[in-house]
Amino acid sequence: MCRAVDTVTKESVLLREVRFLDEQNAVPANLVREISLLKEIKSRYILRLLNVVTSDRWNGLCLVYESLNYNLRALLSNPRGRALSLDIIKIYLHQILCAVAFLHSHKIVHRDLKPENLFVDLHKHILKVGDLGLGRALGGSFEITPNDPTGSRYMAPELLFNTKEYSCEVDIWSVGCIFAEMTKMYLFFNASIMGLPNEETWPGVNEVHPFLHCYTKTEPQDLRSLLPLGPDGFDLILRMLCMYPKGRIRAIDALEHPFFDSIPLSQRQQ
Incomplete structure (x- = not known):
C-alpha cells in the first residue's frame, strides 16, 4: 500500500493497486471477496474501505482505505x-x-x-x-x-x-x-x-x-x-x-x- 491525499476531502488515505493480469480483465476472486466482506461488516477495529476506483492508466482497480501511520x-x-x-x-x-x-x-x-x-x-x-x-x-x-x-x-x-x-x-x-x-x-x-x-x-x-x-x-x-x-x-x-x-x-x-x-x-x- 502507499499513502496519498484525497483531492476532494484533503484527507490522507491508503491506496492499494490491483492490476488485472488476464486478458479478460476478470476481477480476482480474493478481491471480490474482500470488497464484499468490507461492505458487509463495520467495526472500528477493521480498516475501512472508503472507495473503489478504476484506473485510466493501467488495467485494474485501486482500493482506497482510511490511513493510519x-x-x-x-x-x-x-x-x-x-x-x-x-x-x-x-x-x-x-x-x-x-x-x-x-x-x-x-x-x-x-x-x-x-x-x-x-x-x-x-x-x-x-x-x-x-x-x-x-x-x-x-x-x-x-x-x-x-x-x-x-x-x-x-x-x-x-x-x-x-x-x-x-x-x-x-x-x-x-x-x-x-x-x-x-x-x-x-x-x-x-x-x-x-x-x-x-x-x-x-x-x-x-x-x-x-x-x-x-x-x-x-x-x-x-x-x-x-x-x-x-x-x-x-x-x-x-x-x-x-x-x-x-x-x-x-x-x-x-x-x-x-x-x-x-x-x-x-x-x-x-
Whole structure:
C-alpha cells in the first residue's frame, strides 16, 4: 500500500493497486471477496474501505482505505524504534482480539493475520486489522486451497500439516505469534518452537495426521526463557498457542483475560 491525499476531502488515505493480469480483465476472486466482506461488516477495529476506483492508466482497480501511520511490521522492524512497553502491547493486542472476535461473531475467519496486515496510529495507540482478501465466511469448516493463508511463521499447526478442515482457531494461533513478536520487537517465532505435536498436546493428532511419525521429532522450547512476560501474559499466550485447535482460547474469552485488567475500561469497550 502507499499513502496519498484525497483531492476532494484533503484527507490522507491508503491506496492499494490491483492490476488485472488476464486478458479478460476478470476481477480476482480474493478481491471480490474482500470488497464484499468490507461492505458487509463495520467495526472500528477493521480498516475501512472508503472507495473503489478504476484506473485510466493501467488495467485494474485501486482500493482506497482510511490511513493510519504505520503497519505493525514497519513498527516492529524499525531499527531505531523503541521496544513496545507492556502497556502498549496490551492495548494493541486487545484491539487485535476485538477485531478477531468481531469477525468470528460474523462467522468470518481472517486467515491472514500478520504484522503486515495490522495498521497502527502511533499517537492515538489505535490498531486496525486490514486485508481480508483471504477471509472466508464460515458455513462449517472449509478446505485448504493451494496458495493459502498467512506466511508460515503465523500459520497454525493444522495448516502446516495440511489438515483438510479448519476453523476460527487458526486466527487465534496467528494472534499468539503476533503477541510473541511484539514482546521481542523482531521476527523470531515459528511453530517449531512449540515442538512436534503428539497425542498429549493434540488429542487425536495421529488419526488426523497418520504420517506424523515421518517428521523429525522436536521438543518444545520454554517460552518463559524467551519472552519477557509475567504469569498472566504467559497464561494467555499458551492458551493461544495450544497445539490442539479446539483447546485454544476463543477471542471473545481472551478479551476477558486478567492480562488486560490494567487497561482502562474506556479502552476495553468492544
